[in-house]
Amino acid sequence: MPKPKAGIVYNDIKPVACKIASEIEEKLTAAGWDVRMTTGVGGILEYSTPGDPVCHTKIEQLTPSNFDRDVKFAVVLGGDGTVLSACRQLAPCGIPLLTVNTGHMGFLTETFLSHLDEAIEKLLAQDYKIEERSMLTVRVFRNNALLWEALSLNEMVLHREPLTSMCHFEIQIGEHAPVDVAADGIIISTPTGSTAYSLSAGGPVVTPEVPVLQLAPICPHSLASRALVFSDREPVKIFPATANRMVMVVDGNGGCYILPDDRIQIEKSVYPARFIRLQSPEFFRVLREKLGWGLPHIAKPTSVELP
Template sequence: MPKVGIIFNDIKPAACEAAVVWQEKLTALGCEVHVANGLGGLLGYSSPGRPVCHTPIESLVPPHFDESMMFALVLGGDGTVLSAFRQVAPAGIPLLTVNTGHMGFLTEAYLNQLPNVMERVLEGDYRLEERSMIVVKVCQRDRVAWEVLCLNEMVLHREPLTSMCHFEVSVGNHAPVDIAADGIIISTPTGSTAYSLSAGGPVITPGVSVTQLIPICPHSLASRGIVFPDSETVKITSANTDPLVMVVDGNAGSYVMPEDWVVTERSPYTAKFIRLRSPEFFKVLREKLGWGLPHIAKPTSVELP
């Protein structure tokens, strides 16, 4: 009897309804079904009075979600997918991601396609695509005060965001560099099409084993984005006396006090996506972001009225 999970966004009626329907359908097909909502992967945001709240990475795995689970069905948008991987990546569970939101950049199918999709997946007619994740840590003196798994990006900035900050950044064993900017983005290849792209960073195909650092609105022509091997650890400290705000994947955050520092490194866990066809990254870029669409030819002459 296959063991299957369902993770859904419980603030979206379509996702809630689909979760109930598919729990009943999968149970009728003889599956052992366990259900969790995407809130379990949302760590929330700290406050200045309580800047960190340490939740170990492995403790976010929902009950009964373990290595024996064949796969988990995710019903929601990209935010739910990011949250779900934070929950199941330590258990190595593949995710079948179904879009009930808007953009759905990380999703594999739409809700109306689910009957045919589920039939194929239960028959094992799919392949896995593994994507790298990073671990983000807030360190205080000799301890880790906060940590989180990240599939897209970590953003570090002051409040308000438009206030410039001076960062000291060390990548691996290289000499530290000083960056004056509104903030810093540390992004995976998956996150290169998210905030990093909006901040002027390059698009990186998911299979490349790199990390990128993108300054947000740098105050120098010399401060530009950099791409480096994801085997390199990044350490970031601030020269400012005010606390910083760190946001990870848009749904988890912590205050970083002046005496703290932030460390990012490649995670031993990966995000396993169920794919029904060979991944076509450029096709997704074209369909979701309009990349590479042909330009409309301009007329050679214009008649005046």
Template sequence: MPKAGIIYNDEKPIASRIAIEVKDKLTAAGWEVVMTTGIGGILGYSTPDSPVCHTPIEGLTPPGFDSDMKFVVVLGGDGTVLAASRQVAPCGIPLMTINTGHMGFLTEAYLNQMPQALDSLISGEYEIEERVMLAVSVFRGEKVLWEALCLNEMVLHREPLTSMCHFEIVIGHHAPVDIAADGIIISTPTGSTAYSLSAGGPVVTPGVPVLQLVPICPHSLASRALVFADSEPVNVFPVNTPRLVMVVDGNAGYYVTPADRVHLERSHYSVKFIRLQSPEFFRILREKLGWGLPHIAKPTSVELP
């Protein structure tokens, strides 16, 4: 009996209702179905009273989810997709993402396309697109204090955000660089259309083997976004006291002190997204963000005499 999974946002009634409908249809077609919510992929935030809120990377996989699963249907918005990616990446299970949220930049289909999407899943008529993830770790000396998988970005800043921070950053074997800014963002190509984009970073098409470093409101005209090979690890040494706040994919946080080192490298885990048609990134940019739309004053072609 083939096996499938469902991860849904149980805070949204429509996602909960659709999850039951999807389970019933797959079960009727002879599939074994395991369900869980996306809450298990949300790592939580540290607090001054509880500075360590840590689950090992492989510890987020829900019970019953394993490499025998053919696919997982994800019902929610981008936040649920980010959570689900951490839950299943260690098992390498492909994700079919259905948008029940708002923007849904990471989702593949809408609810009105659900019947056709399920038929394609059952018949195996789809492609797989892999996206790079980062392994983010906080070290104190040689001890790992905290770790997480990251699909979009890691952000490091002070509380409150509008306070100047100082960072020493080492990329690969290059010379250290000093950045003074409200914070820094280190982003994957997938995350280049998220916080990094809002902070002035470039859009990077998926599949390009790079990462980017984007200062947030830098205190220098010389500090601009930097794009570098994703084969090079990054080490960030914060200078500010008493602590900075690190946020991963917008739903995981950890306090970082000057005694700590934040280490980022390309993870050996990746996210596998199911695509019902050949991936077309420029179409998604146009539909979701309005990139490349024809200008109203675009001149028409004129035939020369």
């Protein structure tokens, strides 16, 4: 009878992540698991350059060759960047991820190294729930040919280059009439991405289970241009309505240059990210712990004693 398969994805530039990855591999192997290991590097999208504007890797080709749908779970060791990378690598196989924070903010991580032994015990006992988060499929077309594509858990950002003026964006959501947005850039984000760049640009926080996407303009040149929340069943098409070259970035990780005649198409991906939750998901607790949302204000003193 073949051994059950488990995976480990780790940030190999962090010594602590490398050390813990080896320890988990030994523990799972001793427990009778066939362990597959890979680094988060395989999910990094990289950037195109002016001399090499095409940086195209098909979505399904990011999955490591030693991972498949028979992998029961994968332990991810790193920060939010490693989690984003692991999602791009393993979402096409539907592999659930136990995310362990070895970074700083760790907004997307489930547990910490100090609780790792307990987490592994629950993992092996199958004492957990799986939460699915929607992802985006982002594609760039040039002359109707696919130029670039990627999975995105957080957001797609299209913005002007430095030293250029404000840009215009023609945006069509579903079958609705196109609209023109004048701004430095625009963000299309998932509910997960609502607490990332979109939040900094003035967009609302959206709880993960709500089936929507949102559009947030960056520094809009109009009081009427505000964040918009819409159904995730509607695809989005973006046409650069400006003569300037633009830059597209996905999940703050990689992207490509966008020329005036290019077209960007964004839609909810058929591949959700699947996260292992060791306790019932409590989104407001995460907001409170990571971003300080909802914490009580500390009252100022009513009087000050002078020396």
